[in-house]
Amino acid sequence: MHNISKNNEKPEYGWFVKDLIVAFSIIGFIGIIFVSLGIFLTDLLQLFFIFAGIFIIVLFLWPGLGMAVMNIILDWKDDDITDSFDEMKRLEIPIILDIGCGTGRTAMKIVKALENGGHLYGIDIYNKMAISGNDLERVRKNAQLEGVAEKTTFQYGTATEIPFEDESFDIVNVSSVLHEIHDREDQKKAIKEIYRVLKPSGTVYIGEWNSRSAQLIGYMGIFCFVFKPSKYWEYLLKESNLTLMNVEEKGGFVLFTAQK
Ligand SMILES: C[S@@+](CC[C@H](N)C(=O)[O-])C[C@H]1O[C@@H](n2cnc3c(N)ncnc32)[C@H](O)[C@@H]1O
Structure with a gap:
C-alpha cells in the first residue's frame, strides 16, 4: 500500500x-x-x-x-479519492494545488495518480488539533518516503489568502478542510481565492463530510453538527463563479467537482 x-x-x-x-x-x-x-x-x-x-x-x-x-x-479501506479525478487524469502535466494538505494523506494519492508528470503544491496552516503530528517537516518526510519528493512542494499558507499568483493551477483539491473554516464569509473568501488561482477551465475538487449521512452520525453521534449537510456546500458553490459539474457521495464523504 x-x-x-x-x-x-x-x-x-x-x-x-x-x-x-x-x-x-x-x-x-x-x-x-x-x-x-x-x-x-x-x-x-x-x-x-x-x-x-x-x-x-x-x-x-x-x-x-x-x-x-x-x-x-x-x-x-484506504479509499483512493483520485478514482473520480477524471479532469486531472485528462491533463498531460497538471500543476496542482492541495489546500489544507496536512500530513499529505490525499496529496500523495494525487501525485501517485499522475502518469505523465506534473507537480503538486501543498499549503496548510498546520492546525495541530486537526491531525496528530501535523507539520511541514512531517509532510515533506512523507513525500520522501513515498518517493514523490521531487514532484511536490509544501509550504505554509491559508485557504483565505492563497500565496500564489492568479491563474497558476490546472487543478485545486480541498479535501476535508472547508468545514474547519467556521465563518461563512471566510468560506466564500476561500472559494473566491480558489477561483482566482485556477487557470481558465481549471477544475476544483472539494471533499466534505455530509452531516446528514448515516455513516457520519454513526461515527460522531450528536457531534455530526460540526459538519454541514451536503446541500450547504452545493449552494455555496452555486453562489460562486464556479460551475458545479458533479456531486458524488461515498460512505458519507461527498466529492464536488466544479470548473472555472
Ligand atoms: C481534516 S485535515 C485534512 C488533511 C488533508 N486534506 C487530508 O485529506 O488528509 C484538515 C486540514 O486543513 C487544515 N486547515 C484548516 N484550516 C485551514 C485554512 N484556513 N487554510 C489551510 N489549511 C487549513 C488543517 O491544518 C488540517 O491539516
Missing part, C-alpha cells in the same frame, strides 16, 4: 482529531462509572447517576470511540 524506505521507515499520516478522541473517551468512561455506581444506589440517587451516566456516554463516549473507529476504517 505505502512505499517503505530502505530502513523500513513508513510514512505517517496521523489520526484525525486524536487529542479530541482521547479527551472525549476519558470523559465518556466517567459515564460508565456513573451508570455502574447507579446500579448499586437506590431511589433518586440511582436515577440521577444512571441518567447522568447515559447522558455523558451519548455525549462523549459515542463520538470519542466513533471517531477512533472512523480513523481505523479510513486507514484500513
